[in-house]
Amino acid sequence: MSFITRGFSGRGRERDDRLPPGQTLVGDFPVLSAGPTPDIDTADWAFTIRTESGVDHTWTWDEFMALPIEDVTTDIHCVTHWSKLGTGWRGVALDTLFEGVDTDYGYTMAHSYGGYTTNVPLEDLLDGKAWVAFEFDGEPLDPEHGGPARLLVPHLYFWKSAKWVRGLTMMEEDEPGFWEQNGYHLRGDPWKEERYW
Amino acid sequence: MSADGIAAPPGASPLAAIRAVPRAGWHVATVAATHRETPNASRIELDVDGWPGNAAGQHLDVRLTAPDAYTATRSYSIASSGDSTRVVLAVDKLPDGEVSPFLVDDLRAGDQLEVHGPLGAFFVWRPAVESGDDRPVQLIAGGSGVVPLYAMAHAHADASDPTPFRLLYSVRTPRDVYFADEWRALAAASAPLQVDLVYTRQAPDDWPAPPGRITREALEAAVIPAAERPRVYVCGSTGFVERVADWLVGLGHAPGDIRTERYGGT
Ligand SMILES: Cc1cc2nc3c(=O)[nH]c(=O)nc-3n(C[C@H](O)[C@H](O)[C@H](O)COP(=O)(O)OP(=O)(O)OC[C@H]3O[C@@H](n4cnc5c(N)ncnc54)[C@H](O)[C@@H]3O)c2cc1C
Numbered sequence A: 001m002s003f004i005t006r007g008f009s010g011r012g013r014e015r016d017d018r019l020p021p022g023q024t025l026v027g028d029f030p031v032l033s034a035g036p037t038p039d040i041d042t043a044d045w046a047f048t049i050r051t052e053s054g055v056d057h058t059w060t061w062d063e064f065m066a067l068p069i070e071d072v073t074t075d076i077h078c079v080t081h082w083s084k085l086g087t088g089w090r091g092v093a094l095d096t097l098f099e100g101v102d103t104d105y106g107y108t109m110a111h112s113y114g115g116y117t118t119n120v121p122l123e124d125l126l127d128g129k130a131w132v133a134f135e136f137d138g139e140p141l142d143p144e145h146g147g148p149a150r151l152l153v154p155h156l157y158f159w160k161s162a163k164w165v166r167g168l169t170m171m172e173e174d175e176p177g178f179w180e181q182n183g184y185h186l187r188g189d190p191w192k193e194e195r196y197w
Numbered sequence B: 001m002s003a004d005g006i007a008a009p010p011g012a013s014p015l016a017a018i019r020a021v022p023r024a025g026w027h028v029a030t031v032a033a034t035h036r037e038t039p040n041a042s043r044i045e046l047d048v049d050g051w052p053g054n055a056a057g058q059h060l061d062v063r064l065t066a067p068d069a070y071t072a073t074r075s076y077s078i079a080s081s082g083d084s085t086r087v088v089l090a091v092d093k094l095p096d097g098e099v100s101p102f103l104v105d106d107l108r109a110g111d112q113l114e115v116h117g118p119l120g121a122f123f124v125w126r127p128a129v130e131s132g133d134d135r136p137v138q139l140i141a142g143g144s145g146v147v148p149l150y151a152m153a154h155a156h157a158d159a160s161d162p163t164p165f166r167l168l169y170s171v172r173t174p175r176d177v178y179f180a181d182e183w184r185a186l187a188a189a190s191a192p193l194q195v196d197l198v199y200t201r202q203a204p205d206d207w208p209a210p211p212g213r214i215t216r217e218a219l220e221a222a223v224i225p226a227a228e229r230p231r232v233y234v235c236g237s238t239g240f241v242e243r244v245a246d247w248l249v250g251l252g253h254a255p256g257d258i259r260t261e262r263y264g265g266t
Helices: A061-065 B017-018 B101-105 B143-158 B180-188 B216-222 B237-250
Strands: A046-050 A056-060 A070-078 A082-093 A108-114 A117-122 A132-135 A151-152 A165-171 B026-036 B040-047 B059-065 B072-076 B086-092 B113-117 B137-141 B165-171 B195-198 B233-236 B259-260
Touching: A056 A061, A056 A132, A070 A132, A132 B101, B017 B233, B026 B086, B040 B113, B059 B086, B072 B086, B072 B143, B086 B101, B113 B165, B137 B143, B137 B237, B143 B180, B143 B195, B143 B233, B143 B237, B165 B216, B195 B216, B216 B237, B233 B237, B237 B259
Parallel strands: A046 A165, B137 B165, B137 B233, B165 B195, B233 B259
Antiparallel strands: A046 A056, A070 A082, A082 A132, A108 A117, A108 A165, A132 A151, B026 B040, B026 B113, B040 B086, B059 B072, B059 B113
């Protein structure tokens, strides 16, 4: 790093190894989304995985809550440079949801209530890497933060953790979702600073 | 969209959006001038070597580096648009902030910093002649959230664009209005613009309404009605944007017509 801004010393002197490059620790939980917050009743909620053969695997809220539930403690990293460490979530692992799903495709598009989409390679969702989360810090997930349920893919920038998630469609090839079409990176690894195209 | 019942994202057009926007990159910026915009905010003019130009509403990332290589990066909306390599920001000082107090109080002409951009292809406005979209535009800002909306209103005036524009702008006191003189000039320009102010702490002496946070009723009275299908851009703190966007949906505006940019904070 060769570049110095005169007079700047910074305040966040403690470097934490858990912080990816370009990130700043926050204590609160900032909200970033592209439009109004949708209001979704769990009675109307369903989560669907749609495969290439047109088969839908759908869970209503009650069916979803009857699945094995996991507690997850993890760091999260937003593309707008904030990170939170050691956040606590409850949710259902994507491994559980994909147990009975037969697909040869390697990519998914996550769809949300409200119309948001984001693309995630299947391998970034499996092997204990991702959940559909419905609790944060022991409380039902706030609508602002994606409640009743959001995707949680903590090893990628947080725009991949689609709020108000309603399902995944399998894709043969990777295609950009909403923010990816609007300038964000196709994958979004915080450790590689894959922020923008 | 292949999946039934799963709607396309609001306003998302295919890859055209990516191509329409210049590729973002890191640039060295030299401070050309800074001056007080309000008692709590500064306007910062940067000369950015190699800046490819930007659309109205885009933002950039500012990176500051300390002598020991410590860096801090924050996003800032761009108050200017077009081809110029002179890029204008306006920054509000957060009392407990790391970057904004430095930018507002310490930065001076001749200083250098790094910027990455232009960024964002969604919270942007393009003239009707380019976009083929002549629906009226409602801008709604809280505090420093007016920055990208000012860029839009300015681009609208520069293009003598006939699209009706209306701005609803919530500020603490009359001294906290960003671009105060410019708003007067823009409202007098040929592109149609109406500016409505809401004062939350202290209003001018002859002001008809007492100061206070915007209400649903005040919002309804000061925005283009849902029946006219305006495109709405809302920008400010999270609390402000949440409240306003909820009310707009309640007033019949389609969620897909409402674009939001949240600056964090409550
Ligand atoms: C797209 C975008 C455009 C923006 N444009 C402008 C602008 O034009 N003018 C302007 O004054 N500000 C703008 N901001 C806000 C700006 O990026 C900084 O968050 C602000 O200047 C505070 O930085 P700081 O270092 O002074 O405070 P910090 O030291 O970062 O902390 C101040 C408080 O803000 C919280 N916080 C920190 N980072 C974020 C974040 N990324 N999102 C939400 N909350 C956070 C912290 O938890 C803390 O409570 C914009 C933000 C975004 C995302």
